[in-house]
Amino acid sequence: MPEREIRLWGDPVLRSKCEPVMVFDDHVEALAADLVDTARPEGRAAVAAPQIGVGLRAFGYDLDGRTGYVINPEIVELGGQLRDIEEGCLSVPGLFFPTPRYEFARVRGVDAKNQPIEIEGTEVFAQMLQHEVGHLDGQVYIQTLPGERRREAMKAIRSAGWFLARMP
Numbered sequence: 001m002p003e004r005e006i007r008l009w010g011d012p013v014l015r016s017k018c019e020p021v022m023v024f025d026d027h028v029e030a031l032a033a034d035l036v037d038t039a040r041p042e043g044r045a046a047v048a049a050p051q052i053g054v055g056l057r058a059f060g061y062d063l064d065g066r067t068g069y070v071i072n073p074e075i076v077e078l079g080g081q082l083r084d085i086e087e088g089c090l091s092v093p094g095l096f097f098p099t100p101r102y103e104f105a106r107v108r109g110v111d112a113k114n115q116p117i118e119i120e121g122t123e124v125f126a127q128m129l130q131h132e133v134g135h136l137d138g139q140v141y142i143q144t145l146p147g148e149r150r151r152e153a154m155k156a157i158r159s160a161g162w163f164l165a166r167m168p
Contacts, residue, residue: 004038004052006090009140009157013050014091017138018057020072021110028058029112032069035060040067044090046128048135051091057109059132064125070117073109075133077120078102085127087141093162097153099141105129 007013021028031054038047039062046061060069080103087099106120107129121129131141142153157163 003041004034004047006038006047006051007053008162009092009142010163011053011091013053013055014135014140015138016050016055018048018050018055018136020057024071024110024112024114028071031056031058032060032071032112035069036062036067039063045124046132047090048132050135050138057136059136061128061132063128064121066119066121066125068117068119069111070107070109070119071112071114073107073129073133073136075105075130076108076118077104077106078126078130079104080122080126085124087127087131089131089141091140092142092153092157094160095153095156097142097145097149099127099144100146101127101130107133 035047035058038052039060045063046059048059049056058071082100082102084098085101086096088096103126104122105126108118111117145153
């Protein structure tokens with residue numbers, strides 16, 4: 001399956017809550033494969049469906065020797081301390097900000113055959129799970145930043161070359 005183009009901050013699909021997958025067919029299998037393939041290149045960890053322009057609840061990942069996808073994921077458990085972790089996003093390229101994330105996360109969802117799956121992780125894997133489910137709820141990590149950090153992030157976005165290039 002092909003690696004898909006990543007949508008950047010400002011694209012309305014990134015701010016919209018995704019619809020659950022209701023029909024499990026070849027299209028869903030193809031989406032899952034595209035998400036995993038798009039997450040694989042060096043420097044990436046995961047990709048949510050809205051980042052490739054699809055408004056469905058699904059993400060693919062390739063992180064810490066674990067590769068897969070989850071359809072209709074929901075966070076069912078967060079644990080450990082809430083810590084600031086340096087975070088970036090393919091939809092906000094080149095910018096990284098300390099982001100509050102829990103040390104542990106567990107996600108439940110289904111696979112492309114609508115069979116239940118559950119994944120969990122700590123540290124960076126937990127961060128990824130929280131980040132990707134956030135995308136499916138119409139949230140880019142910049143929106144989770146506290147006050148001054150968020151203002152700093154928005155200023156950096158407005159002056160980023162990739163953002164300026166998109167302006168008419």
